[in-house]
Amino acid sequence: MEDAQRPVVLILGAGAVGLALAGKLADVADVYAACRHRHASAIREGGLVMDGIWGDRTVGTLSCITGPAELSVDPDLVVVTAKGTDTESICREYAAVMGGRSVVTLQNGIGNEDRIARYTDRIIGGTVTTNFAVVGPGHVRVSSQSAPVVLGTWSGPADLLPPAIDLFERAGIPVAATADIRAEKWAKSLLNIAVNPLCALLSVQVGAAASPHLRGVIEGLIQETYAVMEAEGIRVRWRSADEYLDHLFGVQVPDFSTVYPSMYYDIQNRRRTEIDLLNGYVVALGERQGIPTPYNRCIAGLIRFREEGR
Ligand SMILES: NC(=O)C1=CN([C@@H]2O[C@H](COP(=O)(O)OP(=O)(O)OC[C@H]3O[C@@H](n4cnc5c(N)ncnc54)[C@H](OP(=O)(O)O)[C@@H]3O)[C@@H](O)[C@H]2O)C=CC1
Numbered sequence: 001m002e003d004a005q006r007p008v009v010l011i012l013g014a015g016a017v018g019l020a021l022a023g024k025l026a027d028v029a030d031v032y033a034a035c036r037h038r039h040a041s042a043i044r045e046g047g048l049v050m051d052g053i054w055g056d057r058t059v060g061t062l063s064c065i066t067g068p069a070e071l072s073v074d075p076d077l078v079v080v081t082a083k084g085t086d087t088e089s090i091c092r093e094y095a096a097v098m099g100g101r102s103v104v105t106l107q108n109g110i111g112n113e114d115r116i117a118r119y120t121d122r123i124i125g126g127t128v129t130t131n132f133a134v135v136g137p138g139h140v141r142v143s144s145q146s147a148p149v150v151l152g153t154w155s156g157p158a159d160l161l162p163p164a165i166d167l168f169e170r171a172g173i174p175v176a177a178t179a180d181i182r183a184e185k186w187a188k189s190l191l192n193i194a195v196n197p198l199c200a201l202l203s204v205q206v207g208a209a210a211s212p213h214l215r216g217v218i219e220g221l222i223q224e225t226y227a228v229m230e231a232e233g234i235r236v237r238w239r240s241a242d243e244y245l246d247h248l249f250g251v252q253v254p255d256f257s258t259v260y261p262s263m264y265y266d267i268q269n270r271r272r273t274e275i276d277l278l279n280g281y282v283v284a285l286g287e288r289q290g291i292p293t294p295y296n297r298c299i300a301g302l303i304r305f306r307e308e309g310r
């Protein structure tokens with residue numbers, strides 16, 4: 001980044017996560033949020049309204065764009081926060097801007113970095129374990145947080161990561177660097193594999209995962225995921241499924257007990273979900289490795305049925 005004091009940041013696919021991030025980064029950077037027209041017109045008129053644990057405020061310094069033709073500057077950093085279902089289309093739309101640029105992805109699931117790699121070879125993978133929701137056009141809420149943002153170099157030179165970490169720190173966003181971002185993406189995905197589809201299917205908040213009626217299903221989802229991760233050589237910080245399940249039920253489910261996960265909103269709003277990057281991904285790897293994944297296959301099938309609008 002050329003001007004470490006006030007870099008230019010472009011956020012691609014600014015909804016719940018991207019707008020909240022844009023609001024925080026606008027304190028320390030010139031931020032352009034590529035978003036839908038409904039958000040752009042509300043923010044141009046009255047600023048971005050934020051409430052929750054990242055502060056209650058109206059941000060009047062955020063620039064919104066609804067297409068690359070409206071971008072009049074060269075960004076130092078691009079951050080992708082579109083849903084994984086839109087990664088390919090938004091990268092294609094902004095291909096000319098992304099080429100050769102440093103790109104951070106904060107998306108859930110497995111596979112986004114490989115898609116982004118078609119557009120730049122300077123990629124920082126990231127995870128965000130915070131709950132965000134769109135309250136209305138130009139209005140986002142940040143409700144609970146269980147871990148810092150984690151960033152790690154996916155591809156590119158060693159000097160790629162420090163300016164991004166510095167930017168998040170200066171904006172007051174808790175952030176940590178990792179030397180193994182591939183393992184971190186799986187570590188974060190465990191939470192999404194466990195709770196996102198169940199909460200979306202049952203229309204319940206994350207706290208419902210503690211119900212004894214759901215516990216066996218969640219254990220099955222996670223045990224299968226660990227079997228697949230082991231076969232693929234992926235080691236996360238919880239060394240066994242049981243160790244992770246202790247963390248899930250002891251820390252993460254309580255931390256997010258009164259919020260809905262992102263996939264719940266996709267089903268409510270009749271949009272495609274990220275199931276292929278989560279439980280569907282586990283099923284596909286299980287097939288490759290000859291490992292049965294009946295729990296993940298069942299949950300992915302139920303979500304696909306709901307995606308068809310039934
Ligand atoms: N919400 C959360 O609490 C968390 C979400 N995540 C992850 O972060 C990512 C983003 O999630 P979230 O913010 O909830 O999703 P949202 O759907 O709220 O935000 C994504 C936004 O990008 C927009 N978009 C898609 N394509 C374009 C385009 N070409 N131009 C402009 N805007 C576009 C979407 O529009 P449209 O409405 O038309 O789809 C949507 O408004 C996902 O991978 C999610 O799993 C991670 C941690 C927590």
Ligand SMILES: CC(C)(CO)C(=O)C(=O)O
Nearest residue numbers: 129130131132260261262
């Ligand atoms: C951490 C959690 C569950 C926060 O909402 C999330 O990642 C999501 O909603 O997709």
